[in-house]
Amino acid sequence: MKRLVSLATVVLALAGCASQNLPLAPSxxxxxxxxxxxxxxxxxxxxxxxxxxxxxxxxxxxxxKLTSPLIEDLVAIGKNPSDLAREIEKRLTRYIQDPVVTVVVNNFVGPTSEQIRIVGS
Structure with a gap:
């Protein structure tokens, strides 16, 4: 009888270690x-x-807006840097053949809708 109880305990313990068929997490x-x-x-x-x-x-x-040489009053607000670079390229084609422009944001302030302000004492 002891042997049967020991065998049942081992079988139940091993059954508790069996894994369930759960869906895998997305990679x-x-x-x-x-x-x-x-x-x-x-x-x-x-x-x-x-x-x-x-x-x-x-x-x-x-x-x-921003102003730089050969470009006056270009609206920059609400544009991402890539779109602004393409617009500057279009404006510079009057003066330069096939301009390649890159715009990098150095100091981030962002639009007011994305700013977080903490006020108080």
């Missing part, structure tokens, strides 16, 4: 497709390839 976690939007107060580094005289750091004014 890649879903990453939201987020692109930073330029806002007033951001400092942008505009790089024009092979034209260092046109490359410079410019602030986005409170009205959401």
């Amino acid at each position: 890649k976690a879903a990453v939201p497709d987020y692109k930073y939007l330029i806002g007033p107060g951001d400092n942008l580094n505009i790089i024009v390839w092979r034209n260092p005289e046109l490359s410079m750091a410019v602030p986005v004014r409170p009205d959401g």
Whole structure:
């Protein structure tokens, strides 16, 4: 009888170790497709390839526009850096053949809808 109780205990213990058929977790976690939007107060580094005289750091004014050589009052607010670079390229095609522009955001402020403010004493 002791042998039967021992065997039953071992069988029950091993049965408790059996795995269930659970679905596997997805291999890649879903990453939201987020692109930073330029806002007033951001400092942008505009790089024009092979034209260092046109490359410079410019602030986005409170009205959401920026000004650089050959480009006046370009609206930057609400655009991501890639879209802004393409728009600058379009404007520079009047003066430069096949311009290649890169826009890098140096100091992030962002649009007011994405800012967090803490007020109080």
